[in-house]
Amino acid sequence: MTTGEAIREAALRLFAARGYEATTMADIGAAVGIRGPSLYKHVASKQDLLVELMTRTMDTLIARHREAVAGSADPVERLRRAVDAHVRFHARHRLEAFVGASELRSLTEPHRTTVLARRAEYERSFRTLIERGPFDVGSVRLASYALLDLGMGLATWYREEGELSENEVVWQQVEFALRLVGAHPA
Amino acid sequence: MTTGEAIREAALRLFAARGYEATTMADIGAAVGIRGPSLYKHVASKQDLLVELMTRTMDTLIARHREAVAGSADPVERLRRAVDAHVRFHARHRLEAFVGASELRSLTEPHRTTVLARRAEYERSFRTLIERGPFDVGSVRLASYALLDLGMGLATWYREEGELSENEVVWQQVEFALRLVGAHPA
DNA sequence: TCCGATGGCTAGCGAGTGTTAGCCGCTACC
């Protein structure tokens, strides 16, 4: 259903710009050229729109992570690829990432708990990556948070039209990340 | 007026937990033991509450930054102190920082522009700090964003009751930051 | 040609919102 997809895309843009609570069904409708009530022919509810967006975001983020990590057995290379995927995801899906981080509180139970669990799992996977490698950090947990924050920040400031290309930004962030955990002695 | 302060504190907690739009004046009133309409004897409006919170946050953040940087002339030491102040602020004022980052969109003009300008100024000051020192980064701008993101992340995950003390967390983050910009060769 | 589904629309319900108006008890002060 391509109309449903258009609605989700419009909702994403509006949620990112104004926030979930401040966005009205009439706004979303207007963005796809129909009236508010007509949306209910395509989606179940406003909350459902948010749930769909957030779970999809976490699903593809974790999928990209698994693909990236699976490609190598070397701990340093695995972390490098994980950070690359993490940063690249936040560059390519800025709005999804932004909504995912800022609208957790608008999620009703049990969806909130589900998404939070997914996020915790993702963080744990970074922690494991750091633990298993020849890295030098005081606190593994803090290091994992630092790597995650480094990428999530992109959701705020990254712009596709910026002077640096996606690859340049990703490379630079990966470099920062590796320095941070004490790899990359050169 | 100590009642006004209590109201601002309650509003801060509620804005952080539920978001500005989802928080009602009745909620804020209940948190300080009065009814919603009675709040208007102490504050001008709900929006005014948010404006006050956000401008105060930026003011004290910038003040702490200036104090920290003023204490030394050595570029590395200046950056170290700036990061220390930045991280410490986000640990001590978690909620303010969280609201400051997530409710920018709930700010009506011209306040939004004012606060954004203040934030840009703050970022620029980090950029200058990096430019003027013996650091090694590909992009100064990206490095400044990275340092800022490193501290702002605390707003999400830091808890006072955590196993690491404030000082331990700050030291660790400062270490990460200095490694990131290529200082701290040891 | 008829029919059922699809997907728009308007009207409207019911709940909730920020804010104002106006009332009243308490307290401080002359």
Add this chain to the structure above:
DNA sequence: GGTAGCGGCTAACACTCGCTAGCCATCGGA
């Protein structure tokens, strides 16, 4: 002991919102 005013309160206004009900035009397939 009167009174000004501070700071509570309830009632109510003027919306707004998500969502449902019910109507109707279009159109593909039997």
